[in-house]
Amino acid sequence: MNIILLGAPGAGKGTQATKISDQYGLPHISTGDIFRENIKNQTEIGLLAKSYIDKGQLVSDEVTCKIVENRIARSDCEKGYMLDGFPRTIVQAEALDKITSIDLVINIDVDFSLVMDRICGRRVCKDCGESYHVSTLNGVATCSRCGGELTQRKDDNPETVQSRLDVYAKQTAPLIDYYTKKGLLFNVKSDENSTPDSTFAKVSAKLDSLLK
Numbered sequence: 089m090n091i092i093l094l095g096a097p098g099a100g101k102g103t104q105a106t107k108i109s110d111q112y113g114l115p116h117i118s119t120g121d122i123f124r125e126n127i128k129n130q131t132e133i134g135l136l137a138k139s140y141i142d143k144g145q146l147v148s149d150e151v152t153c154k155i156v157e158n159r160i161a162r163s164d165c166e167k168g169y170m171l172d173g174f175p176r177t178i179v180q181a182e183a184l185d186k187i188t189s190i191d192l193v194i195n196i197d198v199d200f201s202l203v204m205d206r207i208c209g210r211r212v213c214k215d216c217g218e219s220y221h222v223s224t225l226n227g228v229a230t231c232s233r234c235g236g237e238l239t240q241r242k243d244d245n246p247e248t249v250q251s252r253l254d255v256y257a258k259q260t261a262p263l264i265d266y267y268t269k270k271g272l273l274f275n276v277k278s279d280e281n282s283t284p285d286s287t288f289a290k291v292s293a294k295l296d297s298l299l300k
């Protein structure tokens with residue numbers, strides 16, 4: 089099964105992706121993680137992507153689509169995969185349609201008012217990418233999953249987050265309509281009472297019904 093996770097920055101895509109990957113064994117492909125890995129290793133792609141990411145803007149469709157095309161051609165994606173953070177524009181969605189078929193698009197529908205605090209308080213494990221929020225860490229600086237060091241992403245600051253939200257509203261939100269028209273969209277509302285587990289219960293119920 090080929091899945092897309094859609095949602096504004098801070099909606100909880102990464103957290104759901106980890107849970108889906110653990111339960112259903114699908115490779116988790118995050119274009120943001122791929123770019124960050126390239127920045128860390130100072131590759132050509134990393135050098136090119138860094139200035140866009142630091143400003144909260146999108147890396148070019150051409151570069152991003154090529155990365156995804158190469159990644160889903162790898163053998164671990166033969167039985168399915170999960171895309172997190174891709175596509176983010178209509179151009180990317182149309183390019184994806186040309187190279188693969190998508191079975192389900194999970195849209196995590198979160199109110200913008202909730203995401204600023206979520207993102208600015210986010211801490212991420214350097215090694216496995218697991219996300220936490222400072223309010224629940226009680227000063228702990230290591231990952232409870234793998235023991236890795238927790239850090240704050242450079243683009244998780246108020247100004248860059250605002251720009252990422254603006255980019256999302258203008259360029260990514262139209263994908264909700266795009267996939268609704270194709271009959272692929274599954275909308276999951278996430279509000280102030282939602283937890284990662286309550287959201288995952290809805291997601292896994294949908295996935296189980298499709299896998300029956």
Ligand code: AMP
Pocket residue numbers: 097119120121123140141142144145146147148149152172173174175176180252
């Ligand atoms: P994320 O980890 O998904 O929040 O992505 C971090 C940053 O990487 C974004 O703000 C963009 O600058 C860049 N990025 C990730 N995915 C894409 C994409 N599909 N298209 C263009 N830029 C992307």
